[in-house]
Amino acid sequence: xxxxxxxxxxxxxxxxxxxxxxxxxxxxxxxxxxxxxxxxxxxxxxxxxxxxxxxxxxxxxxxxxxxxxxxxxxxxxxxxxxxxxxxxxxxxxxxxxxxxxxxxxxxxxxxxx
Amino acid sequence: xxxxxxxxxxxxxxxxxxxxxxxxxxxxxxxxxxxxxxxxxxxxxxxxxxxxxxxxxxxxxxxxxxxxxxxxxxxxxxxxxxxxxxxxxxxxxxxxxxxxxxxxxxxxxxxx
Numbered sequence: 001x002x003x004x005x006x007x008x009x010x011x012x013x014x015x016x017x018x019x020x021x022x023x024x025x026x027x028x029x030x031x032x033x034x035x036x037x038x039x040x041x042x043x044x045x046x047x048x049x050x051x052x053x054x055x056x057x058x059x060x061x062x063x064x065x066x067x068x069x070x071x072x073x074x075x076x077x078x079x080x081x082x083x084x085x086x087x088x089x090x091x092x093x094x095x096x097x098x099x100x101x102x103x104x105x106x107x108x109x110x111x112x113x
Numbered sequence: 114x115x116x117x118x119x120x121x122x123x124x125x126x127x128x129x130x131x132x133x134x135x136x137x138x139x140x141x142x143x144x145x146x147x148x149x150x151x152x153x154x155x156x157x158x159x160x161x162x163x164x165x166x167x168x169x170x171x172x173x174x175x176x177x178x179x180x181x182x183x184x185x186x187x188x189x190x191x192x193x194x195x196x197x198x199x200x201x202x203x204x205x206x207x208x209x210x211x212x213x214x215x216x217x218x219x220x221x222x223x224x225x
Contacts, residue, residue: 034213044156046215
């Protein structure tokens with residue numbers, strides 16, 4: 001069966017450390033994968049997109065990797081800050097999903113001062 | 114701040130009421146979406162409009178009726194809803210169907 005999975009447990013990280021979130025998928029042929037941030041009671045906000053032929057993408061303190069062999073994307077926040085606390089969602093755009101985004105359930109990230 | 118504007122931000126309605134959620138974007142996007150999101154769950158796609166035509170209806174009950182009056186506006190008409198329909202309703206848009214999606218802040222709907 002096809003699925004996309006994120007760690008459902010909250011991730012607690014000390015301020016200043018690097019936070020790493022994982023997104024795994026099975027049985028999709030991805031075109032690209034996106035990461036979104038969602039704060040409580042608000043709509044998701046787009047952060048980064050990485051294509052299936054790209055290994056790594058960076059934006060300021062954010063870095064995304066994409067390994068189509070492992071069927072995994074990692075999302076890193078370096079020098080984490082309490083303001084980075086939110087739920088982070090990955091979304092896969094796959095040829096076999098008619099290019100509709102398939103969403104992970106999200107991982108809640110808590111950065112402790 | 115999001116460039117997709119949704120109104121109202123909060124709506125409480127009875128099961129016999131008729132109400133509408135409204136959405137507007139001025140980014141020139143040609144695809145618009147309605148999503149439903151329950152607590153601690155990912156957004157769940159309801160409808161997709163592409164070039165003002167309904168292209169996807171994810172088997173949504175007929176008590177939800179979408180409307181796209183023009184390329185900037187998207188409405189969701191609500192009638193005879195059930196308490197389990199209470200959720201955050203998100204409007205979104207993208208340049209083309211399947212590209213990066215830009216969400217509004219959402220409309221919190223409570224059905225009593």
